[in-house]
Amino acid sequence: MDWRRKKARKIAWERIQILFQLALEEGRKGNLERARRYVEHMRNLSQKYKVRLPKEIKMYFCKKCNSILIPGKTSQVRLKKKKIVIKCLNCGNYKRYPYKR
Amino acid sequence: MRTEKNLKMHELIGLYAKVVDSTNPNQIGIEGRIVDETYHMLIFETQRGEKMIMKKGARFKFKLNDKEVELSGDAINYRPHERIKKLLRRKGK
Numbered sequence: 001m002d003w004r005r006k007k008a009r010k011i012a013w014e015r016i017q018i019l020f021q022l023a024l025e026e027g028r029k030g031n032l033e034r035a036r037r038y039v040e041h042m043r044n045l046s047q048k049y050k051v052r053l054p055k056e057i058k059m060y061f062c063k064k065c066n067s068i069l070i071p072g073k074t075s076q077v078r079l080k081k082k083k084i085v086i087k088c089l090n091c092g093n094y095k096r097y098p099y100k101r
Numbered sequence: 102m103r104t105e106k107n108l109k110m111h112e113l114i115g116l117y118a119k120v121v122d123s124t125n126p127n128q129i130g131i132e133g134r135i136v137d138e139t140y141h142m143l144i145f146e147t148q149r150g151e152k153m154i155m156k157k158g159a160r161f162k163f164k165l166n167d168k169e170v171e172l173s174g175d176a177i178n179y180r181p182h183e184r185i186k187k188l189l190r191r192k193g194k
Contacts, residue, residue, distance in 0.1 A: 008185045014102070015112040022115055037137055038114070044182040 005049075012049040016042050020057055027068040032090075035068040059095070062088040105170050108163060109177055110185045113138055118145070121171065122160040128152070138181045 023038035039061045046053050060069050067090045069075035076087040079099075086095040103111045119132035131154065133147035143161070145152045159174035179187050 004189050011185050018112045048182045
């Protein structure tokens with residue numbers, strides 16, 4: 001990888017972390033539309049510069065409507081059939097993650 | 102880390118800034134926290150509500166941990182996620 005792409009990825013990763021923190025803050029305050037906008041910026045960066053989002057970030061936003069998922073506020077978390085099932089309360093989309101016994 | 106050198110490729114949302122110069126004289130002197138960014142606009146959160154300010158032809162002063170960085174609006178007149186690529190390419194030439 002040439003230095004330019006390396007540097008671009010480094011900056012993109014830093015920006016993703018900043019935006020994720022901001023989105024969480026705004027989501028907790030209740031400005032959900034603004035939080036959704038920050039998640040959109042974050043995903044644009046990751047797609048443009050091919051930065052893989054870690055699982056800890058991926059679990060906290062909805063892939064369908066880009067809203068931030070805060071358990072108990074904008075998402076519902078249940079354990080069903082050996083899977084963690086997360087429901088987005090904005091659009092009703094489900095995420096499922098299996099867990100080992 | 103956001104530094105003076107890489108600020109124009111870095112995240113502007115969340116920083117405090119002031120409009121030093123603009124093509125619209127009413128907008129000069131507006132200061133506040135940047136809450137959103139589009140291709141042509143920066144959106145400021147001030148005491149009198151949210152203000153949208155054109156990047157083109159303007160100059161901004163950003164507060165970056167007790168330092169002040171002045172940037173020209175024309176240098177950041179791109180989509181937020183395309184700023185890194187465009188500006189790095191220019192530097193290499």
